[in-house]
Amino acid sequence: xxxxxxxxGGVVQAGGSLRLSCVASGNxxxxxxxxxxxxxxxxxxxxxxxxxxxxxxxxxxxxMKGRVTxxxxxxxxxxxxxxxxxxxxxxxxYYCAAETAQDGDxxxxxxxxFVSS
Numbered sequence: 001x002x003x004x005x006x007x008x009g010g011v012v013q014a015g016g017s018l019r020l021s022c023v024a025s026g027n028x029x030x031x032x033x034x035x036x037x038x039x040x041x042x043x044x045x046x047x048x049x050x051x052x053x054x055x056x057x058x059x060x061x062x063x064m065k066g067r068v069t070x071x072x073x074x075x076x077x078x079x080x081x082x083x084x085x086x087x088x089x090x091x092x093x094y095y096c097a098a099e100t101a102q103d104g105d106x107x108x109x110x111x112x113x114f115v116s117s
Contacts, residue, residue: 002026002106004096009111012086020081020111022096028077033099036070036081038063038092039110045095049081064090086115 008020024031033052039045049070051058058070069082079096093110100106 001103002028002031002098002100004098004106004108006094006096006108006111009094009113011114011116014087014115014117016086016115017082017084018086018113020083020094020096020113022079022081022108024077024079024096024098027100027103030100030103031098032101034079035097035099036068036079037095037097038090038113039095040089040092043092048094051079083113086113088115088117091115 003025005023006020008018012018032054035050036048037045038048046063047061048064049060049068051070060068067083067085071080091114093112095110096108098106
């Protein structure tokens with residue numbers, strides 16, 4: 001089992017920045033990949049960034065490419081999503097997810113981001 005806890009969401013004005021955190025615990029050595037997703041009201045959940053530890057890749061989806069950066073502090077089992085130049089359309093719940101080889105996928109509870117115009 002893997003447990004994920006996101007934090008760092010809040011209210012920010014358009015053009016501002018936020019850094020989200022995702023702390024992983026439990027069987028973290030079983031994690032093959034982690035990702036950030038977001039879900040705006042009335043819309044489907046969409047991928048923001050995907051880190052594949054097996055392949056050694058980090059990819060960003062077009063929705064926020066150029067405005068977000070994923071980083072990690074392995075000592076703290078924490079993955080970050082730095083978001084810059086935020087826009088009102090970035091308002092959403094942001095989720096951290098982990099993919100494991102044998103136990104399936106795990107999700108955090110999400111952290112809410114609201115960008116005012």
